[in-house]
Amino acid sequence: MPRLSLSKLLTFGALALLGAAAHAEGDPEDIIKYRQNVMKANGAHAAAAGAIIQGKVGYKKDLVDHAKALAAINRDVAALFPKGSDFGDTSALDGVWSKRADFEKRAKDARAKSDAFAKAVATGDAKRYGPKFKELVDSCKACHKDYRKEEK
């Protein structure tokens, strides 16, 4: 078996580390699928919360769970869009990466609005959480307007 020189070992090691850093969260296609699933869950909880708030369905006691889930999912939405996950089967617009500071500001807004909604739901007062839900919905829409292409 040929022996590896120390310098070769170091080079391979460094390359392997670089590779690991570049793919810290996975293969780009897998990241895209992962974020689509997370965003689907985000939407599903929003739709479920909306149905309860609008009185279409009962399940009032479950609202707090949907609100908690929304707050958890929106803790760092921007992290679902790492560099290199901009090609492939994604509906994300280029601005997600080219206007990163603004995109991250929007993600922080979603976090603030989902936190505020969860806090308001915890009070059990519909007069408080109704408007907070509307603010969260507006935050979602505003970000999709600028950063999400209509579905393909």
Next chain:
Amino acid sequence: MATPRATFIAGATLLAVFAIPAPAAETPRDHGDYLFRAAGCGGCHTDEKNHGPALAGGPAIKTPRGTFYGPNISPDPAHGLGRWREVDFIRAMREGVRPDGAHYYPSFPYASYTRLTDDDLRALWAYLRRQPPVAQPNRPHDLPWYLRPRSLLSTWKALYFTPGAWQPRPDKDETWNRGAYLVEAVTHCGECHTPRDALGGPRRALHLAGTRDGPDDSVVPNITPDRKTGIGRWRKSEIVEYLASGMTPEGDFAGDVMAEIIDRSTSRLTAADREAIATYLLSLPPVEHATRKEKQKPAPGRDEFGF
């Protein structure tokens, strides 16, 4: 029908869904203001994304047939409509003809605006006259050479264009007729949601059935009530909600072009008008027409996780 203002206020109180009072600035001052927003004129005539002055000319609209720039429609005498008379405006909207007699490209949706009533056209004109003039020159459309002669447009019109105000259907109720008028004339949904043929004319058999070749490379969904490819599974209240907040029944949100239209137009309609649009859309014949690309199937011999 009540005055638009009264209808708006009545509609606003019906908006108890999330119980948010509309900011004062969003209350339309009059019928012309309301129509201007409903018709989304600003979308093509104001470059909002680049903070361009109102009505002084719009952003590039990329289509499969070239890139169009909505012109200056502020009352500026040199670059806008400052020298126009009301009759010029009505002729432009109803017949798609400039004051000098040249034809407009159908990127200006006169095929829909022709259906506006005289009263509504006059209200829109009065609204435009009140806006501040902006001396900003127009950008010429960027078209392939074979589409540059405007004389070609008379052929297009002969093939696809029927001028004339919307005629209400006496066999349908007031809500349906209002919805039909909004969809087919004011909010001109079909301009994007109806696919076009090779000459850029609407394919009538696929009215509102969606297209993969929407403006700015967008995929425009089928909004006929087909259960498989359209909005046949949406409840009326869900369409109303979407037009108000942009949220779909799955909790997804409108993006890109449609999100802009919801912001500018449909979220500012009265609740009664959103209800009318939903009523009309769900009454249309369902057309099976898929616009989304098929999901890729996993390679043979592999299951969905690729093992």
